[in-house]
Structures are given as structure tokens and as C-alpha cells.
Amino acid sequence: MNRLGCLTPFGIGAGIITIIALIVTGWLSGGTMFSPGPLSAQQRNGIALGGVTSHAAIGGDCGACHTSPWQARTMADACLECHSDIQSEIGNPATLHGALPDATKCMGCHVEHRGESASLTDAVLNEFPHAQLGFALDAHQYTADGQAFACADCHTPLTQNPRPSNAYDGAAVDCVGCHTQDQPTFMQQHQADFGSACMDCHDGVDRYSNFDHASLRFPLEGLHQQVECGMCHTNTRTPEQFASTADTCLSCHQEDDVHEGSYGTDCAACHTPSGWAQVTFDHSRTAFPLTGAHMQLECVACHKNQVYQGTPTTCVGCHAEPQEHLGQFGTDCAACHVTSNWKNVIFEHTFPLNHGGEGQIACATCHTNPPPNQYTTYTCYNCHAHNESEIRSKHLEEGISDYQDCMRCHPDGRE
Numbered sequence: 001m002n003r004l005g006c007l008t009p010f011g012i013g014a015g016i017i018t019i020i021a022l023i024v025t026g027w028l029s030g031g032t033m034f035s036p037g038p039l040s041a042q043q044r045n046g047i048a049l050g051g052v053t054s055h056a057a058i059g060g061d062c063g064a065c066h067t068s069p070w071q072a073r074t075m076a077d078a079c080l081e082c083h084s085d086i087q088s089e090i091g092n093p094a095t096l097h098g099a100l101p102d103a104t105k106c107m108g109c110h111v112e113h114r115g116e117s118a119s120l121t122d123a124v125l126n127e128f129p130h131a132q133l134g135f136a137l138d139a140h141q142y143t144a145d146g147q148a149f150a151c152a153d154c155h156t157p158l159t160q161n162p163r164p165s166n167a168y169d170g171a172a173v174d175c176v177g178c179h180t181q182d183q184p185t186f187m188q189q190h191q192a193d194f195g196s197a198c199m200d201c202h203d204g205v206d207r208y209s210n211f212d213h214a215s216l217r218f219p220l221e222g223l224h225q226q227v228e229c230g231m232c233h234t235n236t237r238t239p240e241q242f243a244s245t246a247d248t249c250l251s252c253h254q255e256d257d258v259h260e261g262s263y264g265t266d267c268a269a270c271h272t273p274s275g276w277a278q279v280t281f282d283h284s285r286t287a288f289p290l291t292g293a294h295m296q297l298e299c300v301a302c303h304k305n306q307v308y309q310g311t312p313t314t315c316v317g318c319h320a321e322p323q324e325h326l327g328q329f330g331t332d333c334a335a336c337h338v339t340s341n342w343k344n345v346i347f348e349h350t351f352p353l354n355h356g357g358e359g360q361i362a363c364a365t366c367h368t369n370p371p372p373n374q375y376t377t378y379t380c381y382n383c384h385a386h387n388e389s390e391i392r393s394k395h396l397e398e399g400i401s402d403y404q405d406c407m408r409c410h411p412d413g414r415e
Contacts, residue, residue: 035059037113040120050082056116065112079106096168099132117161123151135170136204144182153178170199193230200237218247222273262309288313292339328375352413380406 157167249267270281315333336347395403
């Protein structure tokens with residue numbers, strides 16, 4: 001029976017020599033013969049980490065990153081020994097690596113041995129927990145031209161060579177450049193109103209898409225619909241500032257208050273958003289409700305020079321005493337007149353004017369004196385058949401000497 005050639009003394013010797021040669025070659029080459037490819041030569045602005053400025057400088061030292069299975073030290077530990085700044089981020093949830101669910105698994109996002117100029121980051125965008133970093137990608141699945149978003153579309157410093165270490169910082173994101181291409185007119189005004197720090201308000205969930213101001217406590221009506229956002233939301237930069245925007249009339253229209261505060265701050269009690277001239281003031285809520293002909297008057301007929309407080313509410317405050325009265329009836333016009341018309345007199349005579357069965361008689365029948373004392377005196381002799389001498393004689397027979405004031409004894413006209 002012939003032995004296998006590899007088990008001959010020659011075969012065994014050749015195998016041992018080959019193994020020794022491989023070991024020596026590997027030792028002399030520093031392990032490069034086992035490398036799947038060159039390491040990245042990217043630098044972090046010339047900053048040295050672990051004594052080198054790029055991974056390419058440790059291309060022959062596999063043990064700098066790769067650990068043996070029997071070692072307690074892991075490959076992630078080796079990464080963090082050099083990248084001490086990332087180690088500090090992991091303890092801070094406000095940072096990129098601190099917000100990730102398992103930031104110590106470096107190889108989940110970072111790769112090597114792809115060449116000197118290859119990217120060290122290889123993360124599937126739609127699987128990356130971007131929302132945990134304060135900005136969700138729900139509304140950023142596709143660019144304006146329909147292409148799937150890549151990290152470099154927003155983190156534009158990633159397109160530079162070498163790539164800055166702060167390429168993933170929020171300040172390095174270029175929202176304006178992309179959105180201006182899609183909405184140039186809107187973005188020009190939006191920047192003028194709210195600046196360029198987009199992420200102060202936006203978190204990627206598209207909360208302002210199809211925004212409806214009518215759903216808020218201050219719906220936009222009338223002329224308010226024509227007002228630019230920045231006119232009310234001055235220097236507003238965060239959702240909290242939007243929510244705390246003053247919604248009183250005077251917060252915007254203090255300079256327009258022609259009343260100078262005399263009517264308080266509730267402008268909407270009289271005015272509407274359709275315009276300052278569109279007044280809906282309810283005069284019935286005041287001490288002087290408008291009735292009759294007063295309802296047809298313009299405000300300025302009583303409120304000269306737009307003065308409202310202190311306006312007289314008496315009749316004589318606006319209406320001069322008519323010639324017919326000449327001071328005989330005082331200033332209480334409402335005792336006889338109504339607001340529908342001056343001629344609609346409701347004067348209730350204390351003495352019944354139809355007591356003689358003759359119907360209502362004219363004022364001059366009893367009030368014979370000329371003005372101005374026409375109505376302060378009266379006589380009963382112009383109506384009755386008896387004359388003054390007969391009345392005198394009859395009353396004296398009854399022992400009544402003071403008989404001139406007839407109504408003192410005959411208030412209802414009866415004997």
C-alpha cells in the first residue's frame with residue numbers, strides 16, 4: 001500500500017517550511033496580507049486621535065482595532081479608546097451618539113477597509129432612528145425631484161473631502177437650500193419672518209403642513225387674512241413663542257386707538273376684523289339706549305371729534321328748547337315727548353280735558369295768558385256758562401272766600 005505524498009518526509013517538511021514562511025511573512029508585513037482592503041485616509045481637520053490623524057496610519061497594525069476572542073477588550077472598546085469625544089457623547093442624550101439606542105455598536109453604522117477615500121459611515125437611512133435625535137424623517141422620504149433622501153442631501157458637509165467632524169450637527173444641516181428650490185417665493189418671506197434656524201420650530205413630523213389658523217383660539221378673519229405672519233409673530237422662533245403670542249387687539253393696534261384707552265382694551269366689543277369703520281357697538285348696553293329717530297343718526301351727530309365718554313344724555317344736551325316752550329316746561333322733555341318724533345306728544349294733563357262732555361279742548365281755551373307764562377296760569381271761565389260774578393257769589397254763600405284756584409277743590413272737573 002502506497003502512502004499519501006503529503007505524509008512523506010518530504011511532504012511533511014515542505015508543509016512545515018510553508019507554514020513558517022507564512023508566519024514570517026505575516027509578521028514582517030504587519031498583517032497586511034490578511035487585510036480585506038486599504039483603510040480610510042480621511043482626517044478630522046488634522047486632529048490626532050490615538051496618536052494618528054487617520055485610520056490609514058495604522059493599516060499594518062490589525063491589533064489596534066481587532067481583538068482576540070479570548071480578550072475582555074472588544075473592538076468597540078478599541079474604537080472608543082481613540083475616539084474619546086464619542087465616549088463623552090454616549091453619556092449625553094442631547095448629542096448624536098448619546099441619543100442612539102446602542103451607540104457602543106460602532107460597526108452597525110461605521111465600516112472600514114473600503115479604500116482610502118471611502119466613507120466611514122454606512123447607515124441605511126430609513127432604518128436609522130433619526131426621530132430620537134429630535135428630527136423625524138417622516139416628511140423627508142423623497143426629495144423634490146422624487147429621489148430617495150441620502151444623508152448628504154441635508155448634511156451637506158458630507159460632500160466635502162475631507163468631511164468635517166461636525167457634518168451631522170444640526171447647525172450643519174441646509175434646510176433653506178433645498179426648500180428654496182421647491183418654494184422660492186414662500187421661503188423668501190418665511191426667512192424674513194422667522195429666520196433660517198428651521199429646527200427651532202420644525203421637528204420633521206410636518207406639524208405645519210396644511211396649517212389652519214382657524215383651528216386656534218385666534219382665527220384669521222376679515223383684514224387679518226391679508227396680514228403677513230411676521231407682523232403678529234415678531235421675533236418668534238419656537239413653538240412656545242408661537243403659543244404665547246398676544247392675541248389682544250391692543251397688542252398690535254395700540255397706535256390705532258383713537259379713543260386713547262377711554263373705552264378699555266376690548267376693541268371687539270365695537271369693531272370687527274373687516275375694518276375699524278365697521279362698528280358693531282350695541283348702544284342698548286349703555287345708559288342711553290338708542291330708540292326711535294335716534295337709531296338713524298350717525299355717531300358723530302352726538303359724539304363730536306370722536307369723544308364718547310362724558311357725552312350728555314339729556315335731551316337739552318343736543319336739542320335746543322323749541323320756541324313754543326320758552327322755558328315754561330323745564331328740561332324734562334321725555335315727560336311729554338318720545339324719540340320717534342317731536343310731535344308725538346304723550347303729555348298727560350292732570351286735569352281731565354273732556355270733563356264737560358265737549359271732547360278734548362285746545363290748550364288756549366284755559367291757558368289764556370301770553371308767553372312766557374302761558375302754561376303756568378289757567379282760567380275756567382272760557383268754558384263754563386257761569387261767569388266770574390256768579391261763581392264768586394255762590395262760593396261766598398258757602399263760606400268759601402278763596403275760590404280762584406278751582407283745581408284745588410275740583411281736581412277732576414266735577415262739582
